[in-house]
Amino acid sequence: MLFLCCVKYINRNFSTLQLYNIATIFKLKFMTQLENEIAGVKRELVNMWILVQSQLNKAKEAMVQFDKDLAREVLIKEKRVNSYELKIDRDCENIFALYCPVAIDLRFLLAALKINTNLERIGDIAAGVALHVVESSVNFDTRALESTSLLRMFDEAINIFLDTRSAFEKEDTVLARSIFKRDDVLDAINENAVETVSAVIRDDMNAMTEALYMLSIIRKIERVGDQSKNIAEEIIFYVEAKILKHLESSNRKLEGED
Numbered sequence: 233m234l235f236l237c238c239v240k241y242i243n244r245n246f247s248t249l250q251l252y253n254i255a256t257i258f259k260l261k262f263m264t265q266l267e268n269e270i271a272g273v274k275r276e277l278v279n280m281w282i283l284v285q286s287q288l289n290k291a292k293e294a295m296v297q298f299d300k301d302l303a304r305e306v307l308i309k310e311k312r313v314n315s316y317e318l319k320i321d322r323d324c325e326n327i328f329a330l331y332c333p334v335a336i337d338l339r340f341l342l343a344a345l346k347i348n349t350n351l352e353r354i355g356d357i358a359a360g361v362a363l364h365v366v367e368s369s370v371n372f373d374t375r376a377l378e379s380t381s382l383l384r385m386f387d388e389a390i391n392i393f394l395d396t397r398s399a400f401e402k403e404d405t406v407l408a409r410s411i412f413k414r415d416d417v418l419d420a421i422n423e424n425a426v427e428t429v430s431a432v433i434r435d436d437m438n439a440m441t442e443a444l445y446m447l448s449i450i451r452k453i454e455r456v457g458d459q460s461k462n463i464a465e466e467i468i469f470y471v472e473a474k475i476l477k478h479l480e481s482s483n484r485k486l487e488g489e490d
Contacts, residue, residue, distance in 0.1 A: 280316040287358035298371035306362035313355035343470035380428040389456040411464040418457035
């Protein structure tokens with residue numbers, strides 16, 4: 233009954249043009265609020281990206297310089313990475329509940345949730361490297377780091393990760409697609425890791441513990457490449473509405489059937 237009374241009042245007191253104007257103003261205000269919320273999530277993601285980038289850089293420096301204090305700093309700051317993840321998750325959930333986004337806004341939020349998880353996992357990897365530095369009783373030999381290609385791998389992983397942020401901020405899907413090929417470098421080093429690390433042990437049996445730590449770090453850095461590829465897929469999904477997940481494995485299955 234109350235609803236019918238409201239409808240009659242509106243029909244008597246407002247013309248069709250006035251109602252249209254009111255609806256337009258309401259829609260613009262609603263969309264502006266949604267855009268502001270999405271912009272806020274994007275800023276938070278970029279800030280988290282920068283923090284994780286710093287974590288990777290410090291983890292590498294701690295490994296090369298065998299700086300246990302710097303490694304401990306990485307472990308302490310891991311809590312900040314986790315806090316970012318929780319906040320971004322909550323913010324995305326609130327936007328879903330309040331605004332029911334569609335089209336590119338919906339795709340962005342879906343991608344943001346996954347990228348958020350990828351960033352947190354890369355933060356975990358940086359913390360894992362730092363933990364190895366803290367636990368190790370001997371420093372990592374520079375020649376061993378070079379012969380196993382660990383230094384080159386770490387540098388390439390950091391550069392790839394940096395480019396994922398550039399692709400995200402600029403919505404550059406060409407740059408995002410370049411990540412897939414560049415990850416092959418990390419995969420190749422990882423595949424040869426057992427052989428190269430074994431060579432380090434053969435040269436010096438006393439370096440066995442150090443070599444095993446390096447093998448573990450190589451495995452971890454390879455996952456930075458995998459997470460970066462996942463991020464690149466989400467950037468392409470949100471910008472172009474194209475789903476690339478599992479596409480490579482599906483193509484390989486089809487080639488095998490042929």
